[in-house]
Amino acid sequence: MKKQLYIFNPWHDMALANFTPYYKVSAEILRMSHDLSFLPAWYAPDDALIHVADSSTVETFRSQVAGFKDFSSERFVSDTVSCEIRPWGWSPALVHMFSAGGADISFLPDSASLDKIRYLSGRQQCVEVLSQLSSVDGVCGKAFCCNKLEEVRMHLEANGNLILKAPWSGSGRGLYRVCRQSWSANVEGWISRILRTQGCVMAEPIYNKVCDFAMEFYSSPEGTVSFAGYSLFETDDFGNYKQNILMSDSGIEEHLLSFGIQSATLHDVRERLLEIFSVMVSGYYTGYFGVDMMICSQNGEILVHPCVEINMRMNMGVVSRIIFDRHLCPSSRGKFVVEHYNSDGEALAKHEELSVFHLIKDDNDRIVSGYLSLTPVTEVTRYHAYVICNQ
Numbered sequence: 001m002k003k004q005l006y007i008f009n010p011w012h013d014m015a016l017a018n019f020t021p022y023y024k025v026s027a028e029i030l031r032m033s034h035d036l037s038f039l040p041a042w043y044a045p046d047d048a049l050i051h052v053a054d055s056s057t058v059e060t061f062r063s064q065v066a067g068f069k070d071f072s073s074e075r076f077v078s079d080t081v082s083c084e085i086r087p088w089g090w091s092p093a094l095v096h097m098f099s100a101g102g103a104d105i106s107f108l109p110d111s112a113s114l115d116k117i118r119y120l121s122g123r124q125q126c127v128e129v130l131s132q133l134s135s136v137d138g139v140c141g142k143a144f145c146c147n148k149l150e151e152v153r154m155h156l157e158a159n160g161n162l163i164l165k166a167p168w169s170g171s172g173r174g175l176y177r178v179c180r181q182s183w184s185a186n187v188e189g190w191i192s193r194i195l196r197t198q199g200c201v202m203a204e205p206i207y208n209k210v211c212d213f214a215m216e217f218y219s220s221p222e223g224t225v226s227f228a229g230y231s232l233f234e235t236d237d238f239g240n241y242k243q244n245i246l247m248s249d250s251g252i253e254e255h256l257l258s259f260g261i262q263s264a265t266l267h268d269v270r271e272r273l274l275e276i277f278s279v280m281v282s283g284y285y286t287g288y289f290g291v292d293m294m295i296c297s298q299n300g301e302i303l304v305h306p307c308v309e310i311n312m313r314m315n316m317g318v319v320s321r322i323i324f325d326r327h328l329c330p331s332s333r334g335k336f337v338v339e340h341y342n343s344d345g346e347a348l349a350k351h352e353e354l355s356v357f358h359l360i361k362d363d364n365d366r367i368v369s370g371y372l373s374l375t376p377v378t379e380v381t382r383y384h385a386y387v388i389c390n391q
Contacts, residue, residue, distance in 0.1 A: 002107075005083035006040035007051040009033055012089035012313055016118055017168035017198070021096035029170075035383035036338070038375045040086075041071060043314075043322040049083060052076045061376035064351075068327075068359055068372055083107065086287075089313030090117055116284045121312040122167045123202045125280070129291075129307045132276055138265035140298055141305040144203045149191055155203045156180060165202040166194045177206070207296040207305055210259055213252065214317045215270055216290045223282040227270055229325070230256075231290065231317030244320035246334040246389055259295050260302040269293075269306045281312075288318045323374075323387065329366045334389020336374075340382060347381035357388060 009015075010033050015023045025033070034053035038061050041050050052058065055078045062071055080101035085108070087094055095108050109117070126143045133139055146152045156162050156178065166174030174194075178187050194201045212235060216228040230252040232245040247255070257263055273291060281289070292309040295302060311317075320336040328334065341347045351373055359370035367389060374385040 003081075003083045004045065004048040005051055005077070005081060005085050006044040006048050007085065007087045007094075008037050008039050009088045009094055010036070011170075012087070012091055012094070013121075013168065013170040014173075015091035015093040016089070016121055017166065017170075017174070019092060019114075019118060019168075021092045023091070023093035025093075032340075032383045035381055036375050036385055038076070039319065039385055041075070042327070042374055043319050044086070048075070048086070049081065050076050052078055054078070057376040057378060060378060064373050064376060068361070068365075068367070087314075089121075090114060113284075117312065118168070120281060120285055121310070123165050123309070124167055124200065125310050126202070126307050128280075129273070129276055129310065133269060133272055133306050136265065136268045136272060136306070138262050138303055139269065139306050140207065140296055140303040141307060142205055143307075146201045146203050147195070147199070149188060149195070152191055152201060152203055153183070156183065159205045161206050162203045163206050164191065164194075165204065167198045167200060167202060207294065208298060209294045210297055210302070211256065211295040212292070213256060213294070214290045214292045214315075215273065216288060216315075216318045216321055217273070217277060218288050219277070219281050219285050221286050225274055225277045225282055227274065228288060228318060229321040231321055232256075233317060233320075241316055241338065243338070244316055244336040246320055246324045246328060246332070246336055246387065248324070248330055249321075251333070256295065261295060261304055265304050269304060273306075285312060288314050290315045290317045327367055327372075328387075328389060329362050329364075329368045332366075332368055332389050334367075334369075334387055336385070336387055338383065338385045341384070342382075344380050344382075347377050347384045348379055351377040351384065351386075354386065354388060 011025045011029045037053045038050060044050060058073050058076045062073060080098060080103045082104050085098060090109050092114055098108060099105060124145050127145050130141050130143055144155050161179035164176040164178060176190050191201050212233050214231045216231055217225055218228045219225050229249050232247060232252045232255065234242045236242055253266065290311045291307055294305045294308055296305050323336060354371040357371040359372060360368040362368050369390040371388045372386060374387060377384055
């Protein structure tokens with residue numbers, strides 16, 4: 001069996017929106033992918049290679065995690081090697097990057113496969129999924145695919161306010177909140193640009209969110225779709241990812257039920273999604289994917305919105321799920337955090353501050369409590385991923 005090469009390319013969603021081999025990654029997102037390139041070491045198989053941006057930070061990383069895990073330096077490579085490639089997500093830009101670097105084309109998806117990945121990744125899929133979940137008791141949620149400016153205005157008049165979404169965009173990007181009173185030439189310009197470049201605009205009512213969570217799934221090479229676990233996460237006011245709560249699957253479900261939703265609702269949604277994705281995804285996509293959801297308070301009822309987003313790629317929810325299941329004591333709780341810093345030295349100072357929370361491990365070498373940096377921290381680090389937990 002060929003070795004696997006894991007790569008963290010968080011610019012995947014933007015590259016999929018652009019959908020050309022020549023997409024140019026912004027300097028900020030490129031910095032993020034460089035600083036966090038070691039992240040797959042925590043979710044990849046132990047014998048997989050990890051593609052890192054800067055080999056000079058390998059020893060820094062190894063020394064900073066030495067109290068918990070001994071990584072072989074040979075696992076981290078900066079060049080293109082002949083391996084089965086496992087990225088965050090596939091796009092024409094990533095295929096071009098690897099093919100230009102001399103990768104074996106048999107390990108790269110062809111144009112038909114990329115077309116299908118893009119189709120499955122579009123927010124339009126939420127319309128179909130929500131329609132098939134509408135019969136489940138205890139759920140809410142609608143999404144409309146608008147092909148004309150007039151259709152957006154029609155839904156705005158009917159709902160009073162909307163969140164508009166580009167079919168393809170990065171997390172927290174490509175979103176526009178609008179109400180009847182805020183309709184303007186700027187809104188029309190934004191809608192017209194998305195219609196021109198992506199063909200449609202998604203329009204969704206705004207719900208009174210109580211809690212964000214997700215169900216994670218895995219589509220196997222054999223075509224079987226299975227449930228991979230829950231993730232419980234937090235976002236900022238702009239929809240940007242902040243952190244995941246590290247907790248057992250049973251603990252997350254118990255937390256969700258504490259808001260007043262029914263256990264049967266969660267289980268029915270999960271079973272229906274397995275049926276839906278076994279048809280929609282099976283044979284077209286291999287790997288992890290997630291469905292973002294939320295608990296809402298609507299007209300005095302506590303309901304589940306079962307399909308806010310479909311992330312047809314690796315995602316932070318799966319990363320946190322695997323980190324908890326592999327590396328934490330089952331009774332522990334914690335946070336998986338991705339933090340951004342504005343200037344040099346800030347990340348290193350935060351790392352030194354958090355390092356006072358020394359790791360405590362159980363007999364199986366799982367974390368009971370403490371702090372663990374998941375990516376190397378240097379004087380020039382701007383993006384940092386870490387775990388901090390307690391029992």
